[in-house]
Amino acid sequence: MIQALLAKGVHIPAPAAVVVEGVDIDRIEAGVTLHPGTTLRGAKTLLRAGTQLGKTGGGYFEDISTGKDVDLYGGYFKDAVFLDGVIARGHAEMRGGTLMEEGSEVGHHAGYKMTITMPFVVAGSLINFCDALIAGGTSRKDHSEVGSCLALYNFTPWGDKFASLFGDVPSGVFLKSRRIFIGGQTQIVSPVHVGYGAVIPAGAAVRRDVPANTLYAEAPFTPGSHDFDPDRYGALTPKFRATMRFIGNLLALRAWYQEVRIPTACDALQKALYEAALRQVEAGISERRKRLEQLVERLPRSLVLHSQAATSETRKRCDEHSLVMSLWPQWSAKLSSNDVPSDAFAAIRERVADAESTLAGIASLTDREVQAGTQALQQIVDAAAL
Numbered sequence: 001m002i003q004a005l006l007a008k009g010v011h012i013p014a015p016a017a018v019v020v021e022g023v024d025i026d027r028i029e030a031g032v033t034l035h036p037g038t039t040l041r042g043a044k045t046l047l048r049a050g051t052q053l054g055k056t057g058g059g060y061f062e063d064i065s066t067g068k069d070v071d072l073y074g075g076y077f078k079d080a081v082f083l084d085g086v087i088a089r090g091h092a093e094m095r096g097g098t099l100m101e102e103g104s105e106v107g108h109h110a111g112y113k114m115t116i117t118m119p120f121v122v123a124g125s126l127i128n129f130c131d132a133l134i135a136g137g138t139s140r141k142d143h144s145e146v147g148s149c150l151a152l153y154n155f156t157p158w159g160d161k162f163a164s165l166f167g168d169v170p171s172g173v174f175l176k177s178r179r180i181f182i183g184g185q186t187q188i189v190s191p192v193h194v195g196y197g198a199v200i201p202a203g204a205a206v207r208r209d210v211p212a213n214t215l216y217a218e219a220p221f222t223p224g225s226h227d228f229d230p231d232r233y234g235a236l237t238p239k240f241r242a243t244m245r246f247i248g249n250l251l252a253l254r255a256w257y258q259e260v261r262i263p264t265a266c267d268a269l270q271k272a273l274y275e276a277a278l279r280q281v282e283a284g285i286s287e288r289r290k291r292l293e294q295l296v297e298r299l300p301r302s303l304v305l306h307s308q309a310a311t312s313e314t315r316k317r318c319d320e321h322s323l324v325m326s327l328w329p330q331w332s333a334k335l336s337s338n339d340v341p342s343d344a345f346a347a348i349r350e351r352v353a354d355a356e357s358t359l360a361g362i363a364s365l366t367d368r369e370v371q372a373g374t375q376a377l378q379q380i381v382d383a384a385a386l
Contacts (some may be wrong), residue, residue, distance in 0.1 A: 001025070010034065017058075029269070036157070037074075046272055048084075056090040064094075065276035067102070080112070084357075089125070092211060097287060099280040102359055103140050107148060114163065116253070118172050122185060131163035131287075133249060135172025136196055137179040147184030147202060154190045157230055161291050162191035162239060163284075169252040170377035171196065171206030174370045175362055178213070191242035208294050229304045231298075232305040234317070234331045236324055240331070241386040243288055247335050248384030250285045252377040254338075257281065259345040264353040264361070283309050334384050344376035 001020045002012060009030025012018055017036035023045045031049035037058015045062070047053075047169035050069035053061055059074035066072070067084035075092035082088070086100045089108040100106070104117040107125030117123065118135040123146035131154040136144035144166065154161050171177045180194055183202030194200070195212025210216045226362060257278040265271035303321045306314040347369050352361030365373070 005032075005034075015059075021258045026125060027269070027272070044276070046269065046276060047275065048269060067270075067273055079280075081280050083119075083273070083277065097280055097283040099277050101277075103143075114287050116250075116281070116284065118167075118169075119175060120144075122146070126151070128152060129151045130154055131161060131190060131247070132164055133163070133167075133169070133253075133284075135167035135169065136177050138175050138177075142179055144180040144182075146182045147186060149185045150182060150188070151186075152190060156235060157228070160229070160239075160295050162193045162243060163246045163286070163288060164190040164194070165242075165246050165249060166194045167196050168381070169249040169256065170374045170381060171375070173253070173256050173362070174365065174374060175359070176370065183261050191239060191246065193242060193245065196374065209268060229305060231301050232317075233295075233299065233321070236295075236320055237386075240292070240324065243292055244331065244335065244386045245381065245386055247285055247288045248381035250281055250288070251335075251384055252280065252380040253335065254281045254285065255340045255377065255380055259340060261354060261358060262350055264349055264358065266357075271274070285335070289332065292328075293332070296325060299325055331386065339380070339383065341376040341379055345373060348373050 002015050002018060004025055005028060006012055008025065010028060011033040012038040018034050019039040020308055021041045022043055023040060024043055024241045027046040029047060029049040032047045033052040035054040035058060038054035039060045042063030046065040048068045051066045052071045053059065054074050056073040060076050062078045067082065069085050070082045071087045073088060073090040075090060077094045079096035080094040080098035082100045083102045086105045087105040088094065091109045092106065093111045095113040098112045100115045101117065101119045103120045106123040109126045110123060111130060113130040115129055116133040120137050120140050120143035121134050123129060125148045127146065127148065127150040129146060129150065129152050132152055134144055138290065152164060162275045166180050167177060178197035180196060180198050182200045183204065185203045186200055186206065188206040191236050192206055192209050194210040197213035198210045198216065199208060200206060200216045204216055205218060206216060257274055261274045262271060265274055299321050303318055306317045319367055348365060352358055355361030355364055372373055
């Protein structure tokens with residue numbers, strides 16, 4: 001296998017120090033570099049020219065897909081997709097559902113899973129940023145920023161997982177939105193929505209939504225102890241609303257890949273790369289729906305416990321629980337929709353197809369085309385909303 005890659009033009013400075021197993025050579029282009037200590041596996045692996053793997057001492061890479069000039073310094077990478085120009089520095093852990101779009105960067109010791117960073121987003125080092133989507137900015141010099149030592153907490157005491165949304169898809173894909181700034185050592189408790197132009201100071205603890213174009217200030221925290229039962233849920237409507245909005249944005253991103261990126265791919269490998277990216281988006285949709293389904297399955301027990309307490313607050317929770325359980329089949333059906341406004345993206349496809357790259361095509365869109373595309377994507381988000 002290694003000899004075949006060398007013959008094809010793949011650069012392997014120390015062949016004896018590299019392991020390659022089970023890959024499809026036709027999906028690896030000349031000009032790829034596999035540094036010493038690299039292990040490369042997986043029939044779904046796709047590497048475009050200029051990709052470098054393992055430059056800081058190797059790493060494990062399985063079923064990953066990379067665009068051109070991607071630089072993954074080292075760490076553990078599995079079932080993740082990286083579009084053109086992405087950089088992930090050393091000791092990263094990138095797992096399923098991860099998609100880094102063009103020009104995104106992340107520092108060393110970063111953990112992503114079910115994470116989507118849209119073009120040009122830059123994240124620092126020593127971060128945990130799982131179950132999130134972040135957009136914002138217009139270029140490599142004007143981009144959303146995630147500071148070092150950030151922790152995004154996605155797991156609750158009840159055993160549920162939630163995702164947070166930074167910016168959105170309908171505006172984010174057109175690269176005309178204000179950037180988002182998240183300072184270092186910030187702690188964020190999911191699910192929250194942070195709007196474009198928001199600034200979160202270093203060291204903040206974020207437990208609520210941050211509106212667009214605002215400087216976040218923490219609400220006073222009252223210390224004390226409260227009764228807690230891991231089988232009894234509190235207010236659920238905000239979490240369902242946030243999650244369904246998140247899924248709606250993933251549905252919009254799915255439509256963007258189906259209607260724009262994949263049909264305008266410049267060659268077969270680029271199409272395969274975008275199809276791999278689409279699978280990451282679909283994995284995120286499935287993950288979020290699964291988490292809500294698991295929560296709904298636990299509600300009958302919580303309802304019984306609230307009923308036994310018989311206070312005004314628990315009666316309120318009982319009513320909410322009953323409403324959620326009765327409406328979940330209807331809400332779930334909304335989250336399974338694949339409806340796309342008819343011909344909404346025809347003009348965008350034509351312009352992107354004529355450009356030298358997807359991002360160049362997006363940059364060439366007229367204000368009217370951007371407005372029409374944004375409205376079409378927002379319709380998809382709104383259709384999934386609670």
